[in-house]
Amino acid sequence: MSTQPPDSSDYESEHVHQVYEQIASHFSSTRYKPWPIVERFLLSLPDGSIGLDIGCGNGKYLSVNKNVYILASDRSTNLTKIASTHQPHSALVADTIALPHKPASFDFAISIAVVHHLSTPERRREAIHSILALLRRAENGKEAGKALIYVWALEQKDSRRGWDSGNDQDVLVPWVMKEKRPKQPKKNRSKDSTADEDPTKKDENVDLENNSAVGPKHQSGEKTFHRYYHLYRSGELEQDITHADGLVLDSGYEKDNWWAIASPKS
Amino acid sequence: MKLLTLNFLTCARRTCKSSPLSFPLHPCDAELEIADVDFSLDFLRNILPRLEWDAMVALCSELSLPLSATVPAAAELSGAGDEPTQSAKDLHHLLLETNITAGKLVCGNCGHEYAIKEGIANFLLPAHMV
Numbered sequence A: 001m002s003t004q005p006p007d008s009s010d011y012e013s014e015h016v017h018q019v020y021e022q023i024a025s026h027f028s029s030t031r032y033k034p035w036p037i038v039e040r041f042l043l044s045l046p047d048g049s050i051g052l053d054i055g056c057g058n059g060k061y062l063s064v065n066k067n068v069y070i071l072a073s074d075r076s077t078n079l080t081k082i083a084s085t086h087q088p089h090s091a092l093v094a095d096t097i098a099l100p101h102k103p104a105s106f107d108f109a110i111s112i113a114v115v116h117h118l119s120t121p122e123r124r125r126e127a128i129h130s131i132l133a134l135l136r137r138a139e140n141g142k143e144a145g146k147a148l149i150y151v152w153a154l155e156q157k158d159s160r161r162g163w164d165s166g167n168d169q170d171v172l173v174p175w176v177m178k179e180k181r182p183k184q185p186k187k188n189r190s191k192d193s194t195a196d197e198d199p200t201k202k203d204e205n206v207d208l209e210n211n212s213a214v215g216p217k218h219q220s221g222e223k224t225f226h227r228y229y230h231l232y233r234s235g236e237l238e239q240d241i242t243h244a245d246g247l248v249l250d251s252g253y254e255k256d257n258w259w260a261i262a263s264p265k266s
Numbered sequence B: 001m002k003l004l005t006l007n008f009l010t011c012a013r014r015t016c017k018s019s020p021l022s023f024p025l026h027p028c029d030a031e032l033e034i035a036d037v038d039f040s041l042d043f044l045r046n047i048l049p050r051l052e053w054d055a056m057v058a059l060c061s062e063l064s065l066p067l068s069a070t071v072p073a074a075a076e077l078s079g080a081g082d083e084p085t086q087s088a089k090d091l092h093h094l095l096l097e098t099n100i101t102a103g104k105l106v107c108g109n110c111g112h113e114y115a116i117k118e119g120i121a122n123f124l125l126p127a128h129m130v
């Protein structure tokens, strides 16, 4: 049985945007290594390319390539402030489906771990459509702009969460934030801060499973937040791109995530 | 927010995008601040042809900042030994190091005002305006 959430941006506001705003600095301290596919995509761009990082979070992809110019955006002001420190790029607060940019004008876009936070197929396709609409169309022998879209996979039976094709695709995922305790032994704290160094890990850090290993749940000084996710099935991202008038150029699976590179149809 | 950003910003409202009045956005009550950015001649060379020069000139004049009326040619950016010229350094300073830290950006089509606080521009719209 699927727990289909209500068709509403209020729902996303409560279960995505407000959560990120509150966990921003904690979330950011766990997000500093780029995923290989994203890094490869950004490094493959010609120098001087101009593009977008839509849902940039703390801006960890803004340090990959300084020879391109990226306008990064996120709904969270707190995350955007952190992202804005990466030169020579720019960061602003905006919504994926109402970005303040001219259509058909950018060489590239990345949207990493963003589309899966939208709670209906229509909204996910609308988001993909609005990302593709910002890319240059093919003309005068120059190919169209390209977007890399990256979403969490349902098929991740080897991950700590263990979901697989039989599970619900619409889930609320807990994020447990520990408040600083002054007398915490130093070695424990450093263990926490390095828990996330594996760049291929997706949503690790201090979540429920981890905590149960180090102590009783719901101990004081912890706060649990839930974020909504739609977990993508094999082939579903490509379908959404096609529905959004996109052309899939390449796609694949990278450690618990589906990704695709797409262009707008000419 | 560095001035270069403004070259790539329009009103976020869908109904404004087709209007030439929605670009560029007009700074209002802007507070400016300078922040160092590493100089890159290649970055500057690459970005200049992508700028809507007339719009940038208009913006700069609204902010009482100097920008030449025509785009500098590539040859004006570097001298002997590929040393950056003063005009390249000035452009870098203007486009990348000059920031709007507070104020508003106003759409010339619908009049909507987007706030800039602590250097961050906010383009979130109330649901009925998207």
Ligand SMILES: [Zn+2]
Pocket (backbone or CB within 6 Å): B011, B012, B013, B016, B022, B107, B108, B109, B110, B111, B112
């Ligand atoms: Zn407008």
